[in-house]
Amino acid sequence: MKLTEVLKGHSTIVTGIGEDLSIRRKLMAFGIIPGSLTRVLQSNNKNLILLSVMNRGVIIEKTIAQNITVSHIK
Amino acid sequence: MQKKEIKKIVLIGTPNCGKTTIFNALTGKHQYIGNWPGVTVKTAIGTFNKFKNIILVDTPGLYTLSSSSEQQDLDIKKVLSESDLVINVLAASNIQQNLFLTLSLREAGIPMIVLITMADIARKESKYTIQTRTLSRLLAVPILGIHPHNKNDIQQATQFIFENIRTPYTTTKTMLTQYPDDIEKIIEEYASIIHTPQTPQVISDRFLALSLLEKNNYGIKKLHDISKSSSPEEEKNKPASHFSKEHIQSMLDAIVEHHKCSIDILLQQSKVSTIQSILRKIIDQYPHYSSRKNASSLSEKIDRIVLHKYLGIPLFFLILYILFGLTIHIGNVFTEFFTTIASALFVESPAFILNNINAPDWITRVISQGMGRGVQTVFSFIPIMFPIFFMLTILRSSGYMARIAYIMDRVMRRLGLPGNAFIPMMIGFGCTVPAIMATDTLEHKKDRYFTMFLTPFMSCGARFSVYVLFGLVFFERHAGLMAVSLYVIGILMAVGTGLIVKKSLFNAPPAPLIMELPHYHLSSLTYLLKISTSQLRFFLKGTGKTIILLMFFLSALGSIPITRSVADNDSSPLSLPMWIGKTSSPLFTPLGIEKENWPAVLALMTGGLAKEVIVATLNNFYPPSSSRQDSASELQTNKPENPQHILSGLLQIAYRSVLRAGQELFSSFSSRIHKSTATPASSNSFFRLRAAFNNDWVHAYAYLLFVLLYFPCVAVLSVLIKKTNLLFTILAVLYPTVLAWSVSTLFFQIMRAHNLWLIVTACAMMLAFIPLFHIARKSIMR
Numbered sequence: 037m038k039l040t041e042v043l044k045g046h047s048t049i050v051t052g053i054g055e056d057l058s059i060r061r062k063l064m065a066f067g068i069i070p071g072s073l074t075r076v077l078q079s080n081n082k083n084l085i086l087l088s089v090m091n092r093g094v095i096i097e098k099t100i101a102q103n104i105t106v107s108h109i110k
Numbered sequence: 111m112q113k114k115e116i117k118k119i120v121l122i123g124t125p126n127c128g129k130t131t132i133f134n135a136l137t138g139k140h141q142y143i144g145n146w147p148g149v150t151v152k153t154a155i156g157t158f159n160k161f162k163n164i165i166l167v168d169t170p171g172l173y174t175l176s177s178s179s180e181q182q183d184l185d186i187k188k189v190l191s192e193s194d195l196v197i198n199v200l201a202a203s204n205i206q207q208n209l210f211l212t213l214s215l216r217e218a219g220i221p222m223i224v225l226i227t228m229a230d231i232a233r234k235e236s237k238y239t240i241q242t243r244t245l246s247r248l249l250a251v252p253i254l255g256i257h258p259h260n261k262n263d264i265q266q267a268t269q270f271i272f273e274n275i276r277t278p279y280t281t282t283k284t285m286l287t288q289y290p291d292d293i294e295k296i297i298e299e300y301a302s303i304i305h306t307p308q309t310p311q312v313i314s315d316r317f318l319a320l321s322l323l324e325k326n327n328y329g330i331k332k333l334h335d336i337s338k339s340s341s342p343e344e345e346k347n348k349p350a351s352h353f354s355k356e357h358i359q360s361m362l363d364a365i366v367e368h369h370k371c372s373i374d375i376l377l378q379q380s381k382v383s384t385i386q387s388i389l390r391k392i393i394d395q396y397p398h399y400s401s402r403k404n405a406s407s408l409s410e411k412i413d414r415i416v417l418h419k420y421l422g423i424p425l426f427f428l429i430l431y432i433l434f435g436l437t438i439h440i441g442n443v444f445t446e447f448f449t450t451i452a453s454a455l456f457v458e459s460p461a462f463i464l465n466n467i468n469a470p471d472w473i474t475r476v477i478s479q480g481m482g483r484g485v486q487t488v489f490s491f492i493p494i495m496f497p498i499f500f501m502l503t504i505l506r507s508s509g510y511m512a513r514i515a516y517i518m519d520r521v522m523r524r525l526g527l528p529g530n531a532f533i534p535m536m537i538g539f540g541c542t543v544p545a546i547m548a549t550d551t552l553e554h555k556k557d558r559y560f561t562m563f564l565t566p567f568m569s570c571g572a573r574f575s576v577y578v579l580f581g582l583v584f585f586e587r588h589a590g591l592m593a594v595s596l597y598v599i600g601i602l603m604a605v606g607t608g609l610i611v612k613k614s615l616f617n618a619p620p621a622p623l624i625m626e627l628p629h630y631h632l633s634s635l636t637y638l639l640k641i642s643t644s645q646l647r648f649f650l651k652g653t654g655k656t657i658i659l660l661m662f663f664l665s666a667l668g669s670i671p672i673t674r675s676v677a678d679n680d681s682s683p684l685s686l687p688m689w690i691g692k693t694s695s696p697l698f699t700p701l702g703i704e705k706e707n708w709p710a711v712l713a714l715m716t717g718g719l720a721k722e723v724i725v726a727t728l729n730n731f732y733p734p735s736s737s738r739q740d741s742a743s744e745l746q747t748n749k750p751e752n753p754q755h756i757l758s759g760l761l762q763i764a765y766r767s768v769l770r771a772g773q774e775l776f777s778s779f780s781s782r783i784h785k786s787t788a789t790p791a792s793s794n795s796f797f798r799l800r801a802a803f804n805n806d807w808v809h810a811y812a813y814l815l816f817v818l819l820y821f822p823c824v825a826v827l828s829v830l831i832k833k834t835n836l837l838f839t840i841l842a843v844l845y846p847t848v849l850a851w852s853v854s855t856l857f858f859q860i861m862r863a864h865n866l867w868l869i870v871t872a873c874a875m876m877l878a879f880i881p882l883f884h885i886a887r888k889s890i891m892r
Contacts, residue, residue, distance in 0.1 A: 053375075060374060061324075062624050065173035067207045069378045070371070077410060080419040084519050084529065084623065090206040093409065093627030095516050095529075100622045 039074070039096075039104040040085065047075040047109050054103030066094050068104065118165050119271070120189060122215065123199035124208050125171025125626060128227035131258040132199060133168040134644075136268060158268070164275065167193070170550075173207070175214045175321070187321075190215075191313050195275060196222040202232040202240050202255070203629060205393075209385045216249060216286050219314035223274050225267060226255040241392045248388050249286065259637045287384040292365050293376060297323065299358065324374045409629045413513070422517040429505075434574075434597060435590045437497040441578045444493035452489035457482040459760055472666075479730065480665025484658040487726035488650055494578050495649055498571045500642040502540045507633040507641070511536060515625055525608030526616065528552070528623040531561045535604070538568035539597075541649065542826045546833065554621040559834060559890070563611065563842060566822040567604035569597050572653070572721035576817050579725055583800050584810040592811070596818050603819060603849065614883035615890060652825075653722045660716060660723055661730060668730075687712055700868045701816060701851070702809040702858040707802045710813060720823045732798040812858040819850035838890050845879055852876045 042048055050072050053063045067090045068074065077093065078086035085101050087094050096104075123129040137156030156166050167189075175186055190196065198215050200208045215222055226242060233239055246253040254270045256263040289297065300319035362373060369376055415421060461478035505511045514536055519529025531552060538545035545565045549558045569577070577596055581589030667686040691708030698711050709731035717724040803809040821827070821843040830839045852872040859869050 057374075059622070061174075064374070064378050066624060066626065067210070069382065070375060071379060071382060077413065078417050078516075080417075081516065082520055083523055084516055086413070086417065086516065086627070088410070090204065091407075092204050092207060093413070093629075095623060095625045095627060097528075097622040097624065100624060 037106060037108075039076075039087075039101045039106050040079075040098050042076050042079075042106060042108075044076050044079050047073060048106035049073060049109055050104060051107050052103075052105040056103065059100055059103055063096075063100070063104070067092075068094070068096075073109070074106065117163065118167065118193045119195045119197060119275070120167045120169060120193040121197050121199060122169055122172060122211070124173055124201065124204070124211055125628075127171070127199045127201035127204075127208065128258045129171065129199040130168055132197075132225065132227070132256075132264075132267070133166060134641075135258055135264045136271075137166055161272075172211060174210060175218070187313060187318075190218060190220055193220065195271075196220050197271065198222055198224045198251075200224050200226050201228045202226050203228040205232070205240065206385060206389065209388065210381060212249065213286055213381055213384065214317070216251065217314065217320065218317040222251055223271070224249070224251055224253040225270075226253060227258055229255050230257065238393045245388070245392045248391060259634055287381050289377065289380045290365075290369070292361075292368065293323075293373070293380070296358070296361050296365065299361070320377065324377055407629070409509070409627075412630055413627075416510070416513055417516055423521075426514065426517050429510075430597070431594055433498075433501040433505075434593055437494065437501065437574070438578060438581060438590045438593050440497045441494040445490055445578060445582070448489045448492055449486060452486040453482075454764060456485040456489075459764075462760060475668075476662060476665045480661045480668075481658050483665075483730050484661030484726055485654075487661075487722070487729050488654045488657055490725065490729075491575055491650065491653070491722060492646065494575050495571050496642060496646050498540055498574065499645040499649075500638060502537070503638050503641045503645070504633075505536075507631065507638065509628040509630045512625065512627050515623070516627070519623070521605070523620070525560075525564075525605065526612035526618075526620055527557060527560055527608070528620045530623060530625055531557060531620075534561055535565050535568045538565045538570060540571050540645070542566055542568070542570045542822050543829055546826060546829045549833075552621065554618075556616050556618045557621050559838065560608070560611070560616040562830060562834065563615070563838075564604045564608055566826060566842070566846060567600045567607065567819070569600050569818055570721065570822075571649070572823070573817055575722055576724050577814060579728070579799075580810050580814055584803070584807045592814075596814060599815070600818055603853070607845075607849075610880060611883055614880070615887050617887065653720055656720045657723055657726045660719060661726055664716070664727065664730060690715065697851075698816075700859065700863075700865070700872075701854040702803075702806075702812045702862065704802070704804070710802060714816065714820070717817065718821065718824065720825065721817070724817065728799060732802060806862075808858065808861045812854045812861075815857055816850045816854040819853060820847045822846075835890070837886065841886060841890065848875050848879070 039048070039050075050068055050070055052070060053060050053068060063069070068087075072089060075088040076085065077088050083098055084095050085098055087096060121129050121133055133156065136158060156168075158164050158166065169189065172186070175190075196215060198212050200212055212224065224246075226240065229240065240255070242253050242255050252270070252274055254267060256267045258264070288294075297316060297319050300322055301315040304315050304318050304322075365376070366372060371379075416425060418425075457478050460482055461474055464474040464477065511533060514532055515528075515530035517529075518532040522529050522531055531549075533551070534545045534548040536545075537548050542565060545568070546562055549561045549565070552558045552561060574593070577593045578589070581592055585592045664687050668688065688708065691712035692705070694715070695703060695705050695708050695711045698714070699705065703710050709728060712731070713724045713727035716727045803813065827839055827843065830842055852875050855868055855872040859865050859872070
C-alpha cells in the first residue's frame with residue numbers, strides 16, 4: 037500500500053521508494069529506504085504528512101509520499 | 111599512523127546536530143561569514159581564541175556527502191580535500207541517521223575526529239546511552255562526547271582537537287561497510303579507472319567510486335568522461351580491461367537482476383546493515399528503543415497540539431502576538447531609561463564641555479546634536495532589539511521554528527511556495543539580511559526568488575524601533591495593538607503580492623518538501639542570553655557605524671546654509687538636508703505629511719540606508735523635551751572659566767539624568783502594573799514629533815504604513831543583487847515603494863482627506879504592476 041493510505045499512529049516498513057532518482061536520493065538522505073521503519077504522526081494536513089523515521093520527525097509532501105510503498109508491521 | 115601539520119579544520123554534521131553551537135563556542139568573537147574560495151558552499155570561518163593560525167570552518171548541515179546537484183557534489187569534495195582535519199559532529203539523539211554521514215566521511219579516508227552531542231536528549235527521550243569507546247574502536251577514529259553549552263566540555267573539546275591537530279591520525283582502515291561481492295568488484299573497477307598515481311588525492315578512490323556508483327546511469331557517463339580525460343601517461347598505467355561502457359553496464363545489469371534492486375538502494379541497504387551492527391555493539395537496549403510501536407516522546411505529544419489541524423495557526427499567531435507584545439512593553443518600559451542615560455553621556459555632557467571651552471557652535475552641534483544623538487539613538491535600540499532577538503532565539507533553539515513550515519504550509523501553497531519558505535520570512539522579523547541569506551535552504555531557484563521578493567514585507571527589528579517611537583507618542587496604551595496590526599498588514603501585503611506574482615513573475619509549481627523536525631529542546635537561560643547578546647552586539651555594531659556617520663554628516667550639512675527658502679514670508683536659510691526634505695515633501699502630501707514636516711520626509715530617505723536611521727533622523731530634527739535642554743542651558747549660561755566648575759557641572763548633569771531616568775523607569779513600571787491610564791512621562795518628551803503630525807494618529811499611522819512597506823535598506827539590496835540580478839533588485843525597490851505610497855495614500859485619503867483623484871491614482875499605480883510583472887518574468891528569472 038502507499039504511505040499516504042496509512043492511518044495516523046500506524047507503524048509500517050518501507051518496501052519501495054519509486055523510480056525517480058532525485059526523489060530517491062532525497063528520501064534516502066532522510067533514512068527512508070526499503071526496510072526502514074516509519075510511523076505516521078500527523079496526516080491532517082492537505083499537502084504534508086508527518087512521519088517518525090529512525091526516531092526523528094520528517095515532513096514529506098504527499099506527492100512524494102505517494103511514491104513510497106509500505107507494509108504494516110505484523 | 112601518519113602525521114602531518116594542520117591548518118584548516120572543517121566541521122561537518124547533519125542539520126540540528128549542534129555543529130554551529132560548537133563552532134560559536136570554539137571561535138567566540140573571532141568569526142565571519144564567508145565563502146570557501148571557488149565553491150558555492152556557504153561557510154562560516156573563524157579562528158580559535160588562542161591559535162590564530164588554525165582556521166575552523168563551519169559548513170551547512172548535510173545528511174549525505176552526495177548531493178542531487180553536480181556542482182554541489184564537486185564543491186563538497188573540494189572542501190573535504192582541502193581540509194587538514196574533519197570534525198564530524200554526531201547527534202546521539204539521532205545516531206542512526208547521523209552514522210550515514212559518519213560512515214561516508216570515514217570511507218573518504220580524510221583525517222577526522224568525532225564529537226558526540228545531545229547525549230542528554232538521547233538519554234531522556236529514547237532511554238539509551240552510547241558506549242563511546244566502543245564506537246571509537248569500531249570506526250577507528252578518536253571520539254569525545256560533549257555538551258556544547260557546557261564551558262568545561264568546550265575546554266575539553268578544544269584540548270581534544272589540539273591533541274589531534276598536532277598529531278592527527280589517519281588509518282588504513284577505510285573500508286567499514288562491506289558490500290556484496292559483486293558490488294565490491296564493480297567498486298574496484300570504478301576505482302581503478304578513477305585512480306591516477308601521478309596526482310595523489312586526499313579523498314580515497316573507493317569513496318569517489320561509490321559516489322559515481324550511487325548515480326546509476328549518470329555515474330557511468332561521468333566515469334566514461336573521466337576515462338576519456340586521462341593523459342597518455344596515465345593511459346599506460348591503467349589495467350588492460352580499463353573502461354568499456356558496455357562492460358560496466360552489463361556488470362550493473364547483472365547485479366540488478368541478481369538482487370532485484372537498484373544499485374543505489376543496495377548500497378544504502380548495506381550501509382544500514384553496517385550501522386545496525388555498530389548500534390548493536392554500542393547501545394545496550396538496541397534495537398528495542400527504535401521499534402517501540404506505541405512510543406510517544408515528549409516532542410510527539412507537544413506536536414499533537416502545535417501541529418493540530420485547527421489549533422496550529424491560531425496558536426502560531428498567538429505566539430507572534432506574545433512575542434511582539436512583550437517586546438513592545440519591555441521596550442516601552444526601558445527605552446526612556448536608556449535614552450536619558452545616553453543623552454546625559456553623549457549629548458548634554460559634550461555640549462556642556464564644548465560650550466564651556468568656547469568651542470564654535472557648529473562643532474558643538476556636530477558633536478553633540480549630531481554624533482551624540484546618533485549614539486543616543488543606538489542606545490535606544492537596546493531595549494527594543496534585545497527582546498526580539500531573545501524571543502526569536504527561543505523559537506529557533508526550541509525547535510518550534512521548524513514546525514512553522516508544517517503549520518504555514520497550506521497558506522504558503524496558495525501562494526505557490528513550499529511551507530519551509532515561511533522560515534526565512536520568520537527570520538525577517540529580526541533582520542531582513544539573514545532572512546534573504548536563509549533562502550539558500552530552498553531548493554528551486556524560483557522558490558528562492560519568490561521568497562526573497564516577499565521577505566522584505568516582514569517588518570524587521572529596525573522598522574520595529576520606529577513603531578515603538580510612534581507607539582510611545584501617538585498610541586500609548588494601544589501601542590502593542592498598533593504594532594501587531596502593522597505586522598499583520600505586512601503579512602497580508604506579502605500574501606496579496608504572492609497571489610499576484612505567482613501567476614506572472616514566479617509561475618511554476620513549488621519544490622516538493624521534505625524536511626526534518628528536530629526534537630523540542632529547552633535551552634538554558636545562559637545560552638539564550640549569550641546568543642541574543644551576540645546578535646544584539648552584531649546589530650549595534652553594524653547599525654551604530656551607519657547611524658553615527660550619517661548623523662555626523664547630516665548635522666554638519668545642516669549647519670551649512672546653501673540657499674534661502676523661496677516660500678512666501680520665509681527667507682530663512684536652508685541647509686542641504688532641509689532643502690532635500692522641503693523639495694521632496696510635496697510627493698508625500700497625499701500621505702498626510704504636511705509641507706513643513708520635512709524632517710519626516712528626510713527620515714524616509716535616510717531610512718533607505720538603514721531603517722534604524724529613521725529614528726535617528728527624527729531624533730535629530732525633533733529633539734526630545736525642552737526640559738532637558740533647559741537643564742543643560744542653565745549650566746551653560748554661567749560659562750565658568752575654572753575647570754573645576756566644568757567638573758561640578760558634569761556631575762550635576764549626571765545626577766539629574768540618573769534621577770530622571772530612575773523616575774521614568776519607575777513611572778513606566780508602575781503604569782504597567784497598575785494598568786493606569788496616566789500617560790507615561792516618556793510621551794511628553796516627544797511633543798515636537800506629535801505636533802509635526804498634527805497630534806493625529808491617522809497622520810502617524812499613514813506614515814508608519816509607508817515605513818512598513820517601502821523598499822528595504824541598502825544592506826538588503828546589496829545581498830539581493832549578489833543572489834539574483836539587477837533587474838530583480840530594481841523591481842524589489844520599485845514595487846514596494848509604489849505600494850507603500852499607494853497604501854499610505856489610500857489609508858489617509860479614506861480616513862481624512864477624501865480626495866477621490868488621489869484614491870483613484872493610488873489604486874491605478876498598484877494595478878499597473880500586474881502587466882509589468884508579466885513582461886518582466888523572463889528577464890527576472892534568467
